[in-house]
Amino acid sequence: MADLPTHTIVFEILTRLPAKDVGRSKRVCKQWYALLSTQDFRVLLIDDLTCSVRPIISNNNDYGPSSTVTFPFHHQNNDVSILSHLNGLLCVCLNHTYELLLWNPTTTAFKRLSTPDSHGFYINNLDAIGLYVDADDDYKVLHIKRKSGVLGVYVYSREVDSWRNIPFITRQEYLSPHFNWSAGTFCGGTLYFTVCECWIGGTNVVCRTHIFKSRVCRTHIFS
Numbered sequence: 001m002a003d004l005p006t007h008t009i010v011f012e013i014l015t016r017l018p019a020k021d022v023g024r025s026k027r028v029c030k031q032w033y034a035l036l037s038t039q040d041f042r043v044l045l046i047d048d049l050t051c052s053v054r055p056i057i058s059n060n061n062d063y064g065p066s067s068t069v070t071f072p073f074h075h076q077n078n079d080v081s082i083l084s085h086l087n088g089l090l091c092v093c094l095n096h097t098y099e100l101l102l103w104n105p106t107t108t109a110f111k112r113l114s115t116p117d118s119h120g121f122y123i124n125n126l127d128a129i130g131l132y133v134d135a136d137d138d139y140k141v142l143h144i145k146r147k148s149g150v151l152g153v154y155v156y157s158r159e160v161d162s163w164r165n166i167p168f169i170t171r172q173e174y175l176s177p178h179f180n181w182s183a184g185t186f187c188g189g190t191l192y193f194t195v196c197e198c199w200i201g202g203t204n205v206v207c208r209t210h211i212f213k214s215r216v217c218r219t220h221i222f223s
Contacts, residue, residue: 051080053105072108073101083122084141084183086131091141093122100129102141102158113141113156119163120156123147126177130184130191132211142184142191142211144168151175153217170207170219178202184209 014025026033052066071080073094083100084091090103100113100120113120120143122129128144141156143163153168173179174195182194193207206222 069105083129084131128181132186132191168217
Protein backbone atom coordinates (compact mmCIF):
# COMPACT_ATOMS: atom_id res chain seq x y z
CA MET A 1 0.00 0.00 0.00
CA ALA A 2 2.85 2.37 0.81
CA ASP A 3 4.17 1.97 -2.74
CA LEU A 4 0.95 3.12 -4.41
CA PRO A 5 1.00 6.69 -5.81
CA THR A 6 -1.33 9.13 -4.07
CA HIS A 7 -3.37 9.79 -7.23
CA THR A 8 -4.09 6.04 -7.55
CA ILE A 9 -5.31 5.83 -3.96
CA VAL A 10 -7.47 8.92 -4.43
CA PHE A 11 -9.02 8.18 -7.83
CA GLU A 12 -9.26 4.38 -7.63
CA ILE A 13 -10.15 3.89 -3.95
CA LEU A 14 -11.37 7.04 -2.17
CA THR A 15 -13.72 8.10 -4.98
CA ARG A 16 -15.58 4.80 -4.55
CA LEU A 17 -16.29 5.37 -0.84
CA PRO A 18 -19.23 7.11 0.89
CA ALA A 19 -18.59 10.68 2.02
CA LYS A 20 -18.27 9.75 5.71
CA ASP A 21 -15.57 7.16 5.00
CA VAL A 22 -13.67 9.69 2.89
CA GLY A 23 -13.85 12.11 5.82
CA ARG A 24 -12.40 9.50 8.19
CA SER A 25 -9.53 8.96 5.75
CA LYS A 26 -8.23 12.44 6.60
CA ARG A 27 -6.73 10.91 9.74
CA VAL A 28 -4.30 8.75 7.75
CA CYS A 29 -1.63 11.42 7.32
CA LYS A 30 -1.12 15.18 6.89
CA GLN A 31 -1.03 14.88 3.09
CA TRP A 32 -4.44 13.20 2.96
CA TYR A 33 -5.84 15.67 5.48
CA ALA A 34 -4.77 18.62 3.33
CA LEU A 35 -6.13 17.04 0.14
CA LEU A 36 -9.47 15.90 1.51
CA SER A 37 -10.10 19.18 3.36
CA THR A 38 -10.26 21.22 0.15
CA GLN A 39 -13.19 21.84 -2.16
CA ASP A 40 -11.13 20.28 -4.95
CA PHE A 41 -12.15 16.80 -3.86
CA ARG A 42 -15.38 16.08 -5.70
CA VAL A 43 -17.26 13.00 -6.82
CA LEU A 44 -19.28 12.36 -9.96
CA LEU A 45 -22.62 10.67 -9.30
CA ILE A 46 -24.67 9.09 -12.07
CA ASP A 47 -28.07 7.53 -11.50
CA ASP A 48 -30.81 6.44 -13.89
CA LEU A 49 -31.86 9.99 -14.79
CA THR A 50 -29.22 12.53 -13.82
CA CYS A 51 -25.52 13.17 -13.55
CA SER A 52 -24.10 15.52 -10.92
CA VAL A 53 -20.84 16.62 -9.32
CA ARG A 54 -20.81 17.05 -5.54
CA PRO A 55 -18.02 18.32 -3.27
CA ILE A 56 -17.29 16.56 0.01
CA ILE A 57 -17.63 18.98 2.94
CA SER A 58 -14.73 18.48 5.33
CA ASN A 59 -16.53 19.80 8.42
CA ASN A 60 -19.30 17.20 8.55
CA ASN A 61 -17.94 14.55 6.16
CA ASP A 62 -20.98 14.77 3.93
CA TYR A 63 -21.76 15.76 0.34
CA GLY A 64 -22.25 19.44 -0.46
CA PRO A 65 -24.77 20.92 -2.91
CA SER A 66 -24.74 19.18 -6.26
CA SER A 67 -24.06 20.73 -9.64
CA THR A 68 -26.00 19.07 -12.42
CA VAL A 69 -23.94 17.89 -15.39
CA THR A 70 -25.82 17.74 -18.67
CA PHE A 71 -25.12 14.77 -20.89
CA PRO A 72 -23.87 16.34 -24.15
CA PHE A 73 -24.73 13.23 -26.15
CA HIS A 74 -28.05 11.53 -26.82
CA HIS A 75 -28.86 8.80 -24.32
CA GLN A 76 -31.76 6.94 -22.78
CA ASN A 77 -32.57 6.28 -19.11
CA ASN A 78 -30.10 3.92 -17.45
CA ASP A 79 -28.14 3.97 -20.69
CA VAL A 80 -24.64 5.25 -19.85
CA SER A 81 -22.06 2.92 -18.31
CA ILE A 82 -18.67 4.17 -17.09
CA LEU A 83 -16.05 1.65 -18.20
CA SER A 84 -12.78 3.37 -17.25
CA HIS A 85 -11.49 6.74 -16.06
CA LEU A 86 -8.21 8.62 -15.83
CA ASN A 87 -7.50 12.17 -14.64
CA GLY A 88 -11.15 13.20 -14.98
CA LEU A 89 -11.54 11.71 -18.47
CA LEU A 90 -14.14 8.95 -18.76
CA CYS A 91 -14.54 6.14 -21.26
CA VAL A 92 -18.27 5.37 -21.36
CA CYS A 93 -20.56 3.06 -23.29
CA LEU A 94 -24.03 3.92 -24.63
CA ASN A 95 -25.85 0.71 -23.80
CA HIS A 96 -28.50 0.99 -26.52
CA THR A 97 -25.94 1.33 -29.34
CA TYR A 98 -22.85 -0.25 -27.68
CA GLU A 99 -20.80 2.79 -28.79
CA LEU A 100 -17.70 3.87 -26.87
CA LEU A 101 -17.16 7.55 -26.07
CA LEU A 102 -14.46 9.59 -24.36
CA TRP A 103 -16.16 12.20 -22.17
CA ASN A 104 -14.90 15.01 -19.94
CA PRO A 105 -17.79 15.84 -17.56
CA THR A 106 -16.09 19.06 -16.44
CA THR A 107 -15.89 20.61 -19.91
CA THR A 108 -18.76 18.46 -21.36
CA ALA A 109 -16.55 17.73 -24.40
CA PHE A 110 -16.87 14.21 -25.79
CA LYS A 111 -15.57 12.10 -28.66
CA ARG A 112 -17.28 9.11 -30.28
CA LEU A 113 -14.83 6.25 -30.79
CA SER A 114 -16.98 4.10 -33.07
CA THR A 115 -15.98 3.72 -36.72
CA PRO A 116 -17.67 2.27 -39.84
CA ASP A 117 -15.31 -0.73 -39.70
CA SER A 118 -16.73 -1.80 -36.31
CA HIS A 119 -14.08 -0.36 -34.00
CA GLY A 120 -15.23 1.33 -30.81
CA PHE A 121 -18.19 -0.92 -29.94
CA TYR A 122 -18.36 -2.62 -26.53
CA ILE A 123 -19.89 -6.00 -25.56
CA ASN A 124 -20.63 -6.37 -21.85
CA ASN A 125 -19.06 -9.36 -20.02
CA LEU A 126 -16.76 -10.11 -22.96
CA ASP A 127 -14.81 -6.88 -23.51
CA ALA A 128 -12.46 -4.95 -21.22
CA ILE A 129 -11.40 -1.30 -21.37
CA GLY A 130 -8.41 0.53 -19.92
CA LEU A 131 -7.40 4.19 -20.21
CA TYR A 132 -3.71 5.09 -20.07
CA VAL A 133 -1.17 7.77 -21.01
CA ASP A 134 1.91 6.88 -23.06
CA ALA A 135 5.43 8.35 -22.89
CA ASP A 136 4.41 11.11 -25.33
CA ASP A 137 1.52 12.21 -23.09
CA ASP A 138 -1.05 10.83 -25.53
CA TYR A 139 -4.24 9.53 -23.89
CA LYS A 140 -5.11 6.08 -25.21
CA VAL A 141 -7.82 3.43 -24.86
CA LEU A 142 -6.93 -0.26 -24.71
CA HIS A 143 -9.89 -2.36 -25.89
CA ILE A 144 -9.75 -6.13 -25.32
CA LYS A 145 -12.43 -7.95 -27.36
CA ARG A 146 -13.35 -11.62 -26.96
CA LYS A 147 -16.01 -13.03 -29.26
CA SER A 148 -16.69 -16.58 -30.46
CA GLY A 149 -13.25 -17.71 -29.34
CA VAL A 150 -11.51 -14.98 -31.32
CA LEU A 151 -9.36 -12.39 -29.53
CA GLY A 152 -8.87 -8.87 -30.82
CA VAL A 153 -6.93 -6.16 -28.97
CA TYR A 154 -7.00 -2.58 -30.18
CA VAL A 155 -5.52 0.74 -29.07
CA TYR A 156 -7.19 4.09 -29.75
CA SER A 157 -4.95 7.18 -29.85
CA ARG A 158 -6.57 10.47 -28.88
CA GLU A 159 -3.84 12.40 -30.68
CA VAL A 160 -4.04 10.48 -33.96
CA ASP A 161 -7.80 9.80 -33.65
CA SER A 162 -7.58 6.23 -34.94
CA TRP A 163 -7.55 2.59 -33.81
CA ARG A 164 -4.66 0.14 -34.20
CA ASN A 165 -4.77 -3.65 -33.86
CA ILE A 166 -1.91 -5.01 -31.71
CA PRO A 167 -0.72 -8.50 -30.67
CA PHE A 168 -1.70 -9.49 -27.13
CA ILE A 169 0.47 -12.00 -25.29
CA THR A 170 -1.05 -13.69 -22.24
CA ARG A 171 -2.18 -17.10 -21.00
CA GLN A 172 -4.73 -18.60 -23.37
CA GLU A 173 -7.13 -19.77 -20.65
CA TYR A 174 -7.78 -16.21 -19.46
CA LEU A 175 -9.15 -15.28 -22.87
CA SER A 176 -12.10 -17.67 -22.65
CA PRO A 177 -15.64 -16.45 -21.75
CA HIS A 178 -15.30 -18.34 -18.45
CA PHE A 179 -13.23 -15.42 -17.12
CA ASN A 180 -14.35 -11.84 -16.45
CA TRP A 181 -11.91 -8.96 -16.96
CA SER A 182 -12.28 -5.80 -14.87
CA ALA A 183 -11.78 -2.28 -16.12
CA GLY A 184 -8.11 -1.35 -16.32
CA THR A 185 -6.42 0.67 -13.58
CA PHE A 186 -3.46 2.81 -14.70
CA CYS A 187 -0.68 3.01 -12.11
CA GLY A 188 3.04 3.65 -12.44
CA GLY A 189 2.91 3.65 -16.22
CA THR A 190 1.19 0.24 -16.34
CA LEU A 191 -2.38 -0.98 -16.82
CA TYR A 192 -3.67 -3.55 -14.32
CA PHE A 193 -6.72 -5.79 -14.74
CA THR A 194 -8.28 -8.29 -12.35
CA VAL A 195 -9.25 -11.53 -14.09
CA CYS A 196 -11.79 -13.70 -12.28
CA GLU A 197 -13.22 -17.11 -13.09
CA CYS A 198 -17.02 -17.06 -13.29
CA TRP A 199 -17.80 -19.35 -10.37
CA ILE A 200 -17.21 -19.50 -6.62
CA GLY A 201 -13.75 -20.77 -5.77
CA GLY A 202 -12.45 -20.13 -9.28
CA THR A 203 -9.12 -18.56 -10.20
CA ASN A 204 -8.59 -14.87 -9.43
CA VAL A 205 -5.47 -13.11 -10.71
CA VAL A 206 -4.10 -9.64 -11.40
CA CYS A 207 -2.90 -9.06 -14.94
CA ARG A 208 -0.22 -6.41 -15.48
CA THR A 209 0.05 -5.22 -19.09
CA HIS A 210 3.01 -3.62 -20.80
CA ILE A 211 2.24 -1.86 -24.08
CA PHE A 212 5.28 -1.24 -26.25
CA LYS A 213 4.75 1.87 -28.41
CA SER A 214 1.16 0.74 -29.15
CA ARG A 215 2.51 -2.19 -31.18
CA VAL A 216 2.40 -5.17 -28.81
CA CYS A 217 0.88 -5.85 -25.40
CA ARG A 218 2.55 -8.36 -23.06
CA THR A 219 1.05 -9.42 -19.72
CA HIS A 220 2.41 -10.68 -16.41
CA ILE A 221 0.14 -12.62 -14.07
CA PHE A 222 0.03 -12.31 -10.26
CA SER A 223 -2.00 -14.87 -8.30
